[in-house]
Amino acid sequence: MNAHAAGVRTHGGVRRPGPAAPTWIQPRYMADFACLADACPNTCCKGWTIEVDPGTAERWRRHADPAHRARLTTALVERRDPGAPVRTVMRLGSNGCCTLLREDGLCSVHAEFGEDWLAESCRNYPRLETGTGSLRHRAGSIGCVEVARRVLGEPDALTEASEGDPLVMLAPVGIDGIPARGPAIGDQEAAWLRSVVLRLFGRHDLPWSARVALFTITIEDLGRIDLVRSRRRLLDLVLRTESVLRRPELAGFDGIFPAEPERVVPTLVPIVRVLLEVGRSDAPIAETARALTVSFESAGDATSLGSLVENLASASRKGLEPELDARPHLRGNLVAAALLHERFPVGRPSTAVDAAWNAALFWALWKLLVCGVVFLSDKPFETAAVEVAYRLGRIFAHWPAAQSALRRDLDRRGVRTSALLAALLR
Numbered sequence: 001m002n003a004h005a006a007g008v009r010t011h012g013g014v015r016r017p018g019p020a021a022p023t024w025i026q027p028r029y030m031a032d033f034a035c036l037a038d039a040c041p042n043t044c045c046k047g048w049t050i051e052v053d054p055g056t057a058e059r060w061r062r063h064a065d066p067a068h069r070a071r072l073t074t075a076l077v078e079r080r081d082p083g084a085p086v087r088t089v090m091r092l093g094s095n096g097c098c099t100l101l102r103e104d105g106l107c108s109v110h111a112e113f114g115e116d117w118l119a120e121s122c123r124n125y126p127r128l129e130t131g132t133g134s135l136r137h138r139a140g141s142i143g144c145v146e147v148a149r150r151v152l153g154e155p156d157a158l159t160e161a162s163e164g165d166p167l168v169m170l171a172p173v174g175i176d177g178i179p180a181r182g183p184a185i186g187d188q189e190a191a192w193l194r195s196v197v198l199r200l201f202g203r204h205d206l207p208w209s210a211r212v213a214l215f216t217i218t219i220e221d222l223g224r225i226d227l228v229r230s231r232r233r234l235l236d237l238v239l240r241t242e243s244v245l246r247r248p249e250l251a252g253f254d255g256i257f258p259a260e261p262e263r264v265v266p267t268l269v270p271i272v273r274v275l276l277e278v279g280r281s282d283a284p285i286a287e288t289a290r291a292l293t294v295s296f297e298s299a300g301d302a303t304s305l306g307s308l309v310e311n312l313a314s315a316s317r318k319g320l321e322p323e324l325d326a327r328p329h330l331r332g333n334l335v336a337a338a339l340l341h342e343r344f345p346v347g348r349p350s351t352a353v354d355a356a357w358n359a360a361l362f363w364a365l366w367k368l369l370v371c372g373v374v375f376l377s378d379k380p381f382e383t384a385a386v387e388v389a390y391r392l393g394r395i396f397a398h399w400p401a402a403q404s405a406l407r408r409d410l411d412r413r414g415v416r417t418s419a420l421l422a423a424l425l426r
């Protein structure tokens, strides 16, 4: 949203490093990110709850010019959700757009007053930043059209670029000389783990099944690590994954986890049902979800579930897999971008494992919905792929409870296993 102003294209917001500047690591798609501004086919100023930080709201309410003050203040709404603190958000017009968005697709605040007057959420979007010390990470929300377009279209979009002192990554003791402690993954540990996982998904020369197998094994081991008892195990895990990645026999991992649509589809049916309910926020996704599940919804028995599994597996074999095979970078790029969208691997090891599950669910739903869009409409694969990616990214950004509800459901049924994680990713 940040660059909807007067045609100005802003870049990834990379700060020039000075002597005390942090080292920034980011994938290439963010390092030279440029908002599509008025050329965006689905602006992020539409259909979202756009939060306005208290500082910006106050500044707008005190604008020196009475006419500007009135216009800016009218664009703000106090939102009162049960049990939650009152929030200030942007007023949306009847077309679902922010009322300060001009007809030409540019932001009137940016155009008239400058980027400095934007709400923090508008200025930062689609950037997702983590890290607090000398080592920071920046990724992009997959809900942004341009992020989705680059991730799906550019083979090297996920290659990491760093700006600042590269030795920060290698410091033996930890960030700023302070060793990481406590139950959460430290910034430097996160950088190593993230880097090895991105390189794993970036090995477009390897079979997808082999990359999925190594990732699944890595996540399984990550879930067993208690950082309070031993931090060394995390470093050992990174080094082991790194060394396996270099070995030629990795291709032999191919058969460890078979593709199992009959395991995946029943798992996704509950979440597809919830997608039916999001019609208000994303009608095209809800429509596709409804069409995909209509046979199951009408009968709801084991036979219709069986035929749903069969139909989707056959649609995937005929329509989706050949498209994916023709683009060897696509699977790895989209799963890696979904992981970054989930801020993998921030927090405790268990939080990082949950992020991996969320990324796997995103990927499985993306495949399901792209199959649906391609078969139910005459949209070409590239268009459907980008559209489903950013629409799903927006749904999940606004609806994190759905992912955790699904994970809890899998836990309750005792099926949240490595085999299912791998099956979702296949």
Ligand code: SF4
Binding pocket: 001, 002, 034, 035, 036, 037, 040, 041, 042, 043, 044, 045, 125, 126, 143, 144, 145, 146, 147
């Ligand atoms: S979705 Fe992305 S490209 Fe489109 S207007 Fe928003 S930030 Fe810019």
